[in-house]
Amino acid sequence: MVKVMIIDGGARGHALALAYLNNADVDSVIVSPGNGGIDKNCLDRDGKFSSSLCIDSSVSLKDPSSIIKSARIHKPDLIDVAQDDALASGVVDLLKKEGFRVFGPSRDAARIEWDKEWSREFMARHKIACPEFKAFRIKEEKVKANDYAEDLLQRKGIIFFKAAGLYAGKGVLPASNKEEIASALAELEKMGPASEVFLIEEGLPGEEFSYYAIVDGKNFACFKSSQDNKRVFAGDKGSNTGGMGANAPALVTKDLEKQIEEEIIKPAVNGLASEGMPYIGILYLGGIVCSGSIKVIEFNSRWGDPECHVILPGIKNSYFELVNKAIDGKLNEVKIEEDTLSRVCVVGASAGYPREYKKGKRIKINYADIPTGVYLLSAGIQAVKENLYTNGGRVFSVVADGKNAIDARIRALQGIACCSIEDNGLHYRPDIAWRDVQRLQRE
Numbered sequence: 439m440v441k442v443m444i445i446d447g448g449a450r451g452h453a454l455a456l457a458y459l460n461n462a463d464v465d466s467v468i469v470s471p472g473n474g475g476i477d478k479n480c481l482d483r484d485g486k487f488s489s490s491l492c493i494d495s496s497v498s499l500k501d502p503s504s505i506i507k508s509a510r511i512h513k514p515d516l517i518d519v520a521q522d523d524a525l526a527s528g529v530v531d532l533l534k535k536e537g538f539r540v541f542g543p544s545r546d547a548a549r550i551e552w553d554k555e556w557s558r559e560f561m562a563r564h565k566i567a568c569p570e571f572k573a574f575r576i577k578e579e580k581v582k583a584n585d586y587a588e589d590l591l592q593r594k595g596i597i598f599f600k601a602a603g604l605y606a607g608k609g610v611l612p613a614s615n616k617e618e619i620a621s622a623l624a625e626l627e628k629m630g631p632a633s634e635v636f637l638i639e640e641g642l643p644g645e646e647f648s649y650y651a652i653v654d655g656k657n658f659a660c661f662k663s664s665q666d667n668k669r670v671f672a673g674d675k676g677s678n679t680g681g682m683g684a685n686a687p688a689l690v691t692k693d694l695e696k697q698i699e700e701e702i703i704k705p706a707v708n709g710l711a712s713e714g715m716p717y718i719g720i721l722y723l724g725g726i727v728c729s730g731s732i733k734v735i736e737f738n739s740r741w742g743d744p745e746c747h748v749i750l751p752g753i754k755n756s757y758f759e760l761v762n763k764a765i766d767g768k769l770n771e772v773k774i775e776e777d778t779l780s781r782v783c784v785v786g787a788s789a790g791y792p793r794e795y796k797k798g799k800r801i802k803i804n805y806a807d808i809p810t811g812v813y814l815l816s817a818g819i820q821a822v823k824e825n826l827y828t829n830g831g832r833v834f835s836v837v838a839d840g841k842n843a844i845d846a847r848i849r850a851l852q853g854i855a856c857c858s859i860e861d862n863g864l865h866y867r868p869d870i871a872w873r874d875v876q877r878l879q880r881e
């Protein structure tokens with residue numbers, strides 16, 4: 439029997455745990471550090487306790503030694519490093535040196551996410567379509583950056599400032615006038631090492647999507663596309679968040695899959711291999727469809743959260759087997775089979791997120807009224823005895839399936855209506871998947 443360890447702290451770790459446990463050979467999963475909701479297993483697919491899932495909260499995602507220590511104690515047969523800080527720390531390479539079987543890109547390959555300057559230059563070297571951009575040093579080149587920003591803004595109408603390093607998903611600032619350029623530069627100055635180097639790039643008009651490939655160094659296989667809803671309020675209003683919900687498949691990429699795979703995924707996988715850093719792991723394309731052509735907003739080196747919540751349950755292959763094929767360089771031997779259902783995930787967040795919010799609020803879930811097949815994944819949750827309390831911005835995700843996005847969304851909203859956080863503390867978007875819902879309503 440097999441023990442899997444997943445390195446992640448959010449709902450993505452929970453979603454992956456359920457995907458691994460779908461294989462009869464996997465008899466236990468440890469999520470490190472995980473979170474209190476996973477530990478209690480109170481949010482499992484059927485709301486039932488499963489003794490095969492536990493957490494190791496001693497792990498810190500930015501501290502490779504804590505991950506190695508946890509691995510030495512639990513001796514898993516497979517370690518899936520699923521979170522960006524952990525990948526950037528180089529823990530994949532360190533765990534491999536210790537003799538563990540690991541899924542996730544090396545530190546060098548994960549650079550495609552943790553160094554946005556390198557990543558854009560890589561795309562340029564391999565002729566992967568991306569926005570016009572330039573990189574600057576915050577200390578020495580503010581004046582030069584300001585001049586470039588003003589010129590680019592005049593030509594493109596909207597521009598984006600981006601910290602080159604990881605900044606908890608908050609390092610991207612749009613600007614559409616001179617005041618916003620000045621305030622973006624001032625914000626970047628406060629971001630510390632993440633923004634020592636930053637990019638200024640043209641804003642691309644179009645519709646965004648997320649696309650994922652599992653990669654074995656040279657072969658790859660892709661999953662259903664999805665669409666994240668990143669703004670905090672309905673109607674895509676308010677600040678960017680880690681993601682307030684998602685749906686899959688995303689209709690915007692219908693009939694564009696071949697093009698995405700040929701023009702973007704393939705040159706990226708081949709490019710990484712030819713530069714001596716073969717990519718083994720999940721490659722995440724944040725793409726945009728601009729008048730029929732596809733361009734890259736970003737590459738990430740892991741599953742998106744919440745996108746994986748709506749993709750993983752639709753995969754008919756054993757996820758454990760897929761990962762093993764990828765580690766062994768044998769993805770050419772598999773064909774990904776997915777169901778034809780649509781899925782919608784609605785994130786339940788702490789009121790005030792992504793700005794100020796209070797932790798420690800009691801969460802209540804009325805399991806009896808959650809529709810059959812709808813389930814919760816746990817993120818910012820702390821368990822004290824049998825009770826659950828908020829412990830983060832994104833608290834949980836409600837996942838539902840249906841024959842299309844309309845149907846799945848109705849069920850997800852019925853599910854989240856069974857949840858509450860004390861003091862009116864639950865915030866969620868009722869319009870997740872709105873683009874596809876509108877498309878379907880027009881049909």
Ligand code: AMP
Pocket residue numbers: 569598607608609610639640641642643646668678724735736
């Ligand atoms: P990121 O943190 O890189 O995912 O960026 C956050 C969001 O900013 C993206 O989801 C896009 O909505 C937007 N964005 C970033 N770069 C661009 C760009 N060059 N053109 C248009 N939108 C962008």
Ligand code: GLY
Pocket residue numbers: 607666680681738741742743744745
């Ligand atoms: N949902 C966006 C991300 O995981 O980066």
